[in-house]
Amino acid sequence: MGITAQFKSDIDNVFNLLLKEIDKQIIESLCRVGEEAVKLARLPHENDWTDQTGNLRSSIGYVVFVDGKQHAMSTFDNVPPNGERKQPKNAIYNGSNVGYELAKQVGQQTQGYALVVVAGMNYAVHVESKGRDVLTSAEKQAEKNIAKELADLVTNVKKAFE
Numbered sequence: 001m002g003i004t005a006q007f008k009s010d011i012d013n014v015f016n017l018l019l020k021e022i023d024k025q026i027i028e029s030l031c032r033v034g035e036e037a038v039k040l041a042r043l044p045h046e047n048d049w050t051d052q053t054g055n056l057r058s059s060i061g062y063v064v065f066v067d068g069k070q071h072a073m074s075t076f077d078n079v080p081p082n083g084e085r086k087q088p089k090n091a092i093y094n095g096s097n098v099g100y101e102l103a104k105q106v107g108q109q110t111q112g113y114a115l116v117v118v119a120g121m122n123y124a125v126h127v128e129s130k131g132r133d134v135l136t137s138a139e140k141q142a143e144k145n146i147a148k149e150l151a152d153l154v155t156n157v158k159k160a161f162e
Contacts, residue, residue, distance in 0.1 A: 022157065027064055029149035030115040031072050033142050034062030037117045038074050041138035054079045056127065056134065058095030059120035065107035066114075076100045076120075095121055117142060 041060045051057050057079040064072040076096035099120030107116040119134045128134050 018160075022153070023066075025153055025156070026113055027066070027071050029146070029153060030064045030113060031062075033145045033149060034064065034072075034074055034115050034117060036145055037135075037138040037142040038062055040141055041117075041119065041135050042079065051079070053095075055095030055098070056119060056121045056124060059099030059102075059124070060118065060135070061096070061099050061103065061120075062115060062117040063100070063103040063107050064113070064115055065110050067112065068108045068110055070104065070107065073100070073103070115142070115146070 038061055042057050058077060061074040061076040063070055063074075076099045078096050099118050102120040103116045103118045106118070107114055110116070117135065117138065124134045128136065
C-alpha cells in the first residue's frame with residue numbers, strides 16, 4: 001500500500017502561472033511607460049520645433065518586444081502639421097510607417113524585455129542637435145517611470161508570497 005502525490009506537477013503548475021502573470025505585468029508596465037513617453041514627446045512644449053509636415057510627430061511611438069518578438073505597440077498616429085486640428089486634403093504622411101519600421105528593426109535585435117521608443121524620421125537627430133526636444137524629455141521621464149514600475153512589480157510579487 002502506498003500514497004502517491006503529484007506535488008512536483010502541482011508546484012510546476014503554480015510556478016508557471018506565476019511566471020505568466022509576472023510576464024504579463026512586465027509587458028503592461030512597459031506599455032504604460034511607453035504610452036507616457038509618446039504622449040510627452042508628441043505634446044508641444046518648451047524648446048519645441050515647427051512640425052511643418054506632421055511626419056516627425058507621426059513617427060513617434062513605441063513597441064514592446066520580448067526576445068525580439070513584438071508583444072505590444074502604440075499607434076503610430078498621423079499627426080497633422082503645426083498642431084492643426086484636421087489633416088489637409090491630399091496630405092501624404094509617411095512618418096507613422098517610418099517610425100514603426102524603425103522600432104521593429106531595433107526591437108527584433110533585442111533579448112529579454114525591451115521597450116523601444118522612437119522618433120523615426122531620419123532628421124530627428126538633426127532637430128535634437130539644434131537644441132530642440134524631440135525625445136530627450138520623454139526618455140528622461142521614461143527612465144524614472146520604468147524604475148517605479150519595476151519597483152512596484154517587485155513589491156507586488158513579494159506581497160503575493162506573504
